[in-house]
Amino acid sequence: MIRRVLPVLKPYRAMVFIMVLMGLFSSLADSAFPLFNRYALDHFVAGGTLKGIGLFAALYVGVLLMQVAANYISMSYVGQIEVTVNRDLRNMLFRHLQSLSFSYFNQNSVGYIHARVMSDTGKIGSLLSWRMMDVVWNASYLIFILVVMFRINARLALWILLLLPAAILAGFYFQRKLVAVNRQVRESNSRIVGNINEGVTGVRSIKTLVIEDRISRDFEEETGNYQRMAVKAGHYSALFTSGLTFASAAALALVLWQGGSLTEKGWMQIGTLSVFMSYALGMIEPIQYLVHTVSAAIEVKVNIERVTKLLETAPDVADPPEVVERYGDMLHPKRENWEELKGEVEFQDVSFHYPDGEELVLEHFNLKVPQGTNVAIVGETGAGKTTLVNLVCRFFEPTQGRVLIDGRDARERSQLWLHSNIGYVLQTPHLFSGTVRENLLYGNPEASEEEIAWAVGLVAAGEVIERLGGLDAQVGEGGDMLSTGEKQLLSFARAILADPRILILDEATSSIDTVTEAKIRDAIRTVIRGRTSFIIAHRLSTIIQADVILVIRDGKIIERGTHDELMELGGYYHDLYTSQAFPE
């Protein structure tokens, strides 16, 4: 499992090497310190002489200083590896996210994806740095002291060694349980984070519906759940650590019992006894750490799984290799190979259902839109209008049939090529926090001041922008400081500024008053001249002028023609229009 994320360490091989080396040295020094004490005991205390104590002290200090240096180097490297690995992982994930399609974002909540990018990566980074360092340090320390013990007194060392497997086995037993509980703890935690996210983003609905109590109650239920699990985990981990401390005392008792008699018989010096005692006590901590690290690594498995799962999620809409070869991918487009998009769109026998729904939204849909045509789409809510234009944009791909752009299957060209040529005003307007200007320039950062002024003038947003305090006024998170209509106006201007070949207006003016709408209707007409455009509207006054009006019902076109033709036909459109226009 860990092997799958190891490649991220590749650029830092040299650092890892030095880190390991320094760690080894440091643990070597640590395992050597009891030997210094032994020397002091056997040589000075037992010998009753102070000869050579100066040199001894100097050596001691020397090793100490060297260890400090090694520690500093390894620690700063570990830290550096941790954060840079985190950073690289985050970059990788984010880059991959950029290639995923709408359906992924429909199925996974913002909070969920956010946690993948921001917190799972952190867990992996610390596994590859601190945990790895822990393993290196503790394992080598354990090995060093075992070697030293065997060299000093093999018999006593063997006695101690007998304790080891028992301690380790018991450790793993508890850790296994701990891992299982911890998994539940984490799951509960991510639900809690999800709840917080919903509480914050949906706060206005919570208030207007007065469901604070209920939402709090749900939240408290979940935190209660969490508390129970976490206490259980605490119980296991307490058993584990206290068990191991007991084991260390057992080792000490063993040394006293066996070593005591050895010393008494004069086979062992007091200094040696003290060394053994320090080792017996000092051995347990590394074991504890090692077992703990192993189980932490097991826990990180979940994070690694999630991250690799995200990295391996193939986008539902993907460009085949030969297309990427020719046109480049999302982040490395080969613009020089891009053909000009003319704007002819054709649906050939397209059927479609959403990945998470089974009901067909479009059924055997056929439509040919010549370049530069202005298509209006009307129909009941839920008829599939938005779906239709999403297919034009290739945000989804038909489950059957194909969509042609300029006579070629859309799949033969890259998505970025298509998207760069599209201006889309979404049904739910969304602005980014920042200034009005930044938002307007979003689709075309190179637009000049004149162009901005032109676009603003076209959508009659000049007055609105002035009221907001000019182009440099902040719009707030998600455009929160604007009214819905104002957001629509600005997203409209943004789409126009992108100078697209295909313009899509999905109820772009649904929240705009009729007077303003009338002002921009002429603007729309000028803008769409020469461009292919799809306009979805419920207020029919906006679409009377369209070259062709499609009436969609249950994913099929039931009527098509110009306004006059459809009025003459006297069908659904006629009824819709008359009921709307002359209500009395």
Place this chain on the structure above:
Amino acid sequence: MMNLFLLGSRRYYVLSMIFILLSSLLDLVNPRLIGYTVDTALGRGTGRVALLVLFVALFAALFRYLFQLTNAVGTERFVKRLRDLLFSHLIRLPYAWHRSSHTGDIIQRCTSDVETVKVFLSEQLTSLFRIIVMMSLSIFFMSKIHAGLTLIAIGFIPLIVLFSMYFHGKIGKAFMKAEEEEARFSAVVQENLTGVRVVRAFGREIDENERFEKKNYLYTRMWIRVLRLGAAFWTSNDFLAAGRTMVVSILGAVLCVRGELSAGSFLAFVAYNAMLDWPVRMLGRIISEMSKAGVSVGRICAIMNAEEEDKPETPLCPPMDREICFDHVSFSYEDAAEEVLHDICLRVPEGSTVGILGGTGSGKSTLMMLLDKLYGLSGREGMSVKGRITIGGVDLKDIDTGYLRRNIGMVLQEPYLFSRTLSENIGITQETLDMGEVKRAARIASLEESVDRFYQGYDTFVGERGVTLSGGQKQRTAIAQMLIRRPPVMIFDDSLSAVDAATDAAIRKALSENIGGSTVFLIAHRVQTLMHADQIIVMDRGRILEKGTHRELMERDGIYRVTYEMQNGLEPKEAGA
């Protein structure tokens, strides 16, 4: 503030302190036993001493277990309480507060800052206590063995404390910067994810990626700074601690040689000194870590200290099916220099319907939010509110906010749906889900037909913010959500904009048939939606320009008539013909 959170977990902490005291005491017995063994018992039954060691250790382990358990219980209780209080406070904070804060930042405070405080309490606070216990006990025992040497052994401690204090400040500052950077970074990610559809639609992935990576690098740099400081501090702290051990061993050896200390006492002294080693090291670390916890506590308290929504002193619950009256209401948002609403006067008799038509950004939504007290009327939230709103003569200010909102059903202009099933969404205000009620509300909102077409019907899972529904379905779900309570006052803020004219008419018809007697505010841009209202007002730039019935307004040469004519495909100038 912390006291409030600690309620209910304090006794567990007291218990855990007692257990840690006991286990530390026992831990300190063993070195004494060793010294005794070496000096006197060596040769005579070390086995018995070993047994004793084992026996003592058993109890030490037991106490340690109990300590950890009580500590875990105390901590988890604390965390639960902290989270619950924080969350319930958070959703009760004024809407204005939420508007001016960043989602990513709030979430970070509720998650990773809570985590930091938790680690501090569960690991560092108890460690601190244990450190103090261990320190005083080992110092006590050491001083019994050799006073002079003890003085030297503890002489280092003030040095280490001073040294850590110095780093405490530095690390705290660096950590604070890193946290702030993290909040900004996290906000960038949050924004990208919520706006992902726009990013795709404009093919702006490259720039978004660049923006992300830039923030990512900046954030990483901040953390490297914290970690470097940490590494420098830890290693030098460890060096001081190890130096202390060394000095003590060497001096002890010298004393031994001089005959001022027995070998056994020396061993015991060294063992105690080794016990002092851990507390001394940890003391420094905890002091430096404490700075992080301090930062996090500050960030959490910033939320906790924000004031909740206005509460009237003696909240009234008057009947709500009364005349609603706006009396010279003016309003402006904090940042806006200009007033969003000017001197609004409006009387809405009980059970009547008001249609509101008006320009984009003319203040319709704002007016309705005032009626629902989404913006406090006291002006305490930084906005300026003038005039008053009354219901049946009772000032809105004096009405209990919860009661008011329960009785005013408001469908927001941009509805938010919860990631639950369709029926759970519609019935979210109900204590128990009554499918009959859910279906009734769905029927009035003309949602039934759509639901029937879903394979899973009412059990269809509604994605986050309703992304898997069409625009009109989402709006109607929100309407049904409001209707299920049958409130005496209803507000539809542009709630029929995403449905076709026929559905619009059907909904209005169903409404008037099923919901008699409610006072209704209906904001719409379609004249057809409004024309049957008892009273129609036309708003422009925060003022009411026209007021009257459809017939009256049609006689006037104003915005209303112009709008009507435009929507009917007539050129305005022909209107008179």
